[in-house]
Amino acid sequence: MTIAATSPVATVPRRQLPPGRYRLTDLMRSEWTKLRTVRSTMWTLGIMVVVGIGVSALATAETRAHWSTMPPPTRLGFNPVSTSLTPLFFAQLAIGVLGVLVMSAEYGTGTARATFAAAPRRVQVLLAKTAVFGVVALVVSEVTAFLSFFVGQAMLTAPARHATLATPGALRAVVGMGLYLCVISLLALGLGTILRHTAAGISVFVGVLLVLPLIARALPNSIYNSVLRFLPAQIGIVIITNSSRAHSFSVWVGFSVLCCYAVAALVIGGALLVSRDV
Amino acid sequence: MIEARGLTKRYGDKLAVDGLTFDVRPGVVTGFLGPNGAGKSTTMRMVMGLDAPSAGGVTVNGRHYHDLPWPLHEVGALLEAKAIHPGRSARAHLQMLAQANRVPGRRVDELLELVGLTSVAGRRAGKFSLGMGQRLGIAAALLGDPDVLLFDEPVNGLDPDGIRWVRNLLKGLAHEGRTVFVSSHLMSEMALTADEVIIIGRGKLIAQRPVGDLLDQSALGFVRVRSPQMDRLVAALDAAGASVTVEDDGSASVRAMGAAAIGDLAADVHAVLHELSPQSASLEEAYMELTEDSIEYHGGQPVGAPAGGIR
Ligand SMILES: Nc1ncnc2c1ncn2[C@@H]1O[C@H](COP(=O)(O)OP(=O)(O)OP(=O)(O)O)[C@@H](O)[C@H]1O
Numbered sequence: 269m270t271i272a273a274t275s276p277v278a279t280v281p282r283r284q285l286p287p288g289r290y291r292l293t294d295l296m297r298s299e300w301t302k303l304r305t306v307r308s309t310m311w312t313l314g315i316m317v318v319v320g321i322g323v324s325a326l327a328t329a330e331t332r333a334h335w336s337t338m339p340p341p342t343r344l345g346f347n348p349v350s351t352s353l354t355p356l357f358f359a360q361l362a363i364g365v366l367g368v369l370v371m372s373a374e375y376g377t378g379t380a381r382a383t384f385a386a387a388p389r390r391v392q393v394l395l396a397k398t399a400v401f402g403v404v405a406l407v408v409s410e411v412t413a414f415l416s417f418f419v420g421q422a423m424l425t426a427p428a429r430h431a432t433l434a435t436p437g438a439l440r441a442v443v444g445m446g447l448y449l450c451v452i453s454l455l456a457l458g459l460g461t462i463l464r465h466t467a468a469g470i471s472v473f474v475g476v477l478l479v480l481p482l483i484a485r486a487l488p489n490s491i492y493n494s495v496l497r498f499l500p501a502q503i504g505i506v507i508i509t510n511s512s513r514a515h516s517f518s519v520w521v522g523f524s525v526l527c528c529y530a531v532a533a534l535v536i537g538g539a540l541l542v543s544r545d546v
Numbered sequence: 547m548i549e550a551r552g553l554t555k556r557y558g559d560k561l562a563v564d565g566l567t568f569d570v571r572p573g574v575v576t577g578f579l580g581p582n583g584a585g586k587s588t589t590m591r592m593v594m595g596l597d598a599p600s601a602g603g604v605t606v607n608g609r610h611y612h613d614l615p616w617p618l619h620e621v622g623a624l625l626e627a628k629a630i631h632p633g634r635s636a637r638a639h640l641q642m643l644a645q646a647n648r649v650p651g652r653r654v655d656e657l658l659e660l661v662g663l664t665s666v667a668g669r670r671a672g673k674f675s676l677g678m679g680q681r682l683g684i685a686a687a688l689l690g691d692p693d694v695l696l697f698d699e700p701v702n703g704l705d706p707d708g709i710r711w712v713r714n715l716l717k718g719l720a721h722e723g724r725t726v727f728v729s730s731h732l733m734s735e736m737a738l739t740a741d742e743v744i745i746i747g748r749g750k751l752i753a754q755r756p757v758g759d760l761l762d763q764s765a766l767g768f769v770r771v772r773s774p775q776m777d778r779l780v781a782a783l784d785a786a787g788a789s790v791t792v793e794d795d796g797s798a799s800v801r802a803m804g805a806a807a808i809g810d811l812a813a814d815v816h817a818v819l820h821e822l823s824p825q826s827a828s829l830e831e832a833y834m835e836l837t838e839d840s841i842e843y844h845g846g847q848p849v850g851a852p853a854g855g856i857r
Pocket residue numbers: 557560561562580581582583584585586587588589626731
């Protein structure tokens with residue numbers, strides 16, 4: 269192959285640059301391509317939806333099967349909405365892992381060098397990732413939440429009690445679960461940006477969700493009662509159980525606190541992105 | 547045009563790049579040479595705005611990389627390590643880069659064709675051989691049709707055919723008036739590709755000059771002289787300031803004086819010349835001579851070999 273005769277670059281007239289400079293929308297288009305062209309995205313999101321439905325079906329079928337032998341107080345305390353939303357506990361791990369990967373995979377594979385050479389304004393790259401991944405996470409999370417709810421309610425046939433979206437607080441719980449998953453995945457993206465390492469990012473994320481509550485429980489009761497409300501996992505439980513709980517924030521206050529965590533992680537990540545070498 | 551001024555990079559205690567000042571001009575292939583760990587890759591990462599200099603700076607076309615409005619349209623680079631997600635196809639990799647800087651989508655297919663990856667464009671890059679990965683990296687560098695191109699050891703992992711292809715590509719790009727900056731630690735490779743070389747060692751600039759001049763200034767070059775009147779000739783050469791070594795075979799190696807001057811001098815003292823032959827060092831030797839003092843990672847002596855016995 270010789271290139272002397274047919275120049276590889278003669279096809280585009282030189283100096284025909286678009287006006288201005290590259291924009292956030294260009295980077296968002298690029299991030300969307302990145303997200304949909306690796307299998308791990310499709311796998312993780314697919315598994316989240318499918319396993320979510322499965323977990324919901326199992327949890328509600330279990331209740332239905334034992335309904336007749338249940339002691340009356342248990343029946344009375346049964347919450348059909350939150351039972352159908354148990355997939356939350358698995359789904360948050362799946363979408364969180366993906367959130368970490370959205371940034372850590374760039375470093376793990378070296379793509380970060382190509383990415384930041386194309387877009388040296390690194391904070392814009394993070395913004396584009398947050399926007400694109402955030403929307404994808406929100407859509408898939410809401411789909412998971414609604415499917416889990418409907419499948420679960422369909423399993424809860426009479427005499428077991430079931431709920432509909434019109435049941436007081438049900439819609440808020442279902443929509444809230446999707447919102448919670450979306451924000452928790454952005455918190456994970458922030459952690460991935462800070463740590464830049466997939467294993468470290470996932471470990472810290474899982475630690476925040478699963479290990480922090482265990483540590484909190486080991487503390488004296490008075491401290492436990494005052495820190496419990498700040499734990500992301502507890503905020504999630506409040507959202508899907510849709511009831512006020514002792515030592516917890518109300519639904520929307522808790523959700524706002526969670527948003528603050530995600531924003532803080534992303535802001536710290538952005539600052540580190542600018543100050544560190546790629 | 548790449549202009550580095552006092553470019554310095556410190557990693558902890560280690561001075562990886564130490565006050566480099568150089569220009570890389572358009573229209574020629576500029577080789578960037580230095581032993582392992584000399585700081586070539588670090589310098590290139592600083593040009594690309596990926597690593598921040600500890601001191602000094604470097605501009606591309608008069609601007610800091612960060613300030614380029616459309617980086618891929620102005621600078622393309624193949625950096626040392628692979629920069630490709632193993633799970634993404636070659637086409638998707640180029641596509642996502644193209645979108646980031648509004649490069650027309652058809653360029654992706656043109657470049658896949660150019661580097662010969664069209665048939666495997668949909669396959670995951672993780673399955674690519676070293677050479678295919680290198681070709682994909684080259685396609686990514688050329689994507690935005692940039693004026694300035696950086697290649698960090700582009701022939702790594704390529705077969706002879708691929709090496710020749712890269713060599714011609716680099717020359718062709720320079721011929722079109724682009725700035726082509728290519729690193730290597732092989733002088734022999736640069737001798738065939740580069741017009742000019744920048745040589746560094748331990749982060750410091752050793753030399754920047756046209757490839758041809760490397761030989762002229764090498765102390766390794768000398769003129770071999772034979773003459774029946776050797777004693778008289780040697781005395782005259784000595785007196786004229788040349789440095790003369792009489793070898794075991796009766797010839798003399800003359801340094802610091804050209805063949806023509808030696809011939810004139812021989813005529814003056816009526817010495818008959820049986821041989822007057824300039825011996826030039828190989829480029830590789832000239833390069834080794836220049837970088838001798840700055841090699842950080844020497845190979846060890848083979849066990850049992852007498853010290854200094856192997857060179
Ligand atoms: N991120 C880093 N952190 C710490 N030290 C580094 C880093 N990158 C490079 N170095 C050190 O800086 C020096 C220069 O490395 P660099 O990779 O630039 O050399 P090079 O000329 O490209 O070598 P080679 O020919 O082996 O590719 C080396 O001693 C290396 O160990």
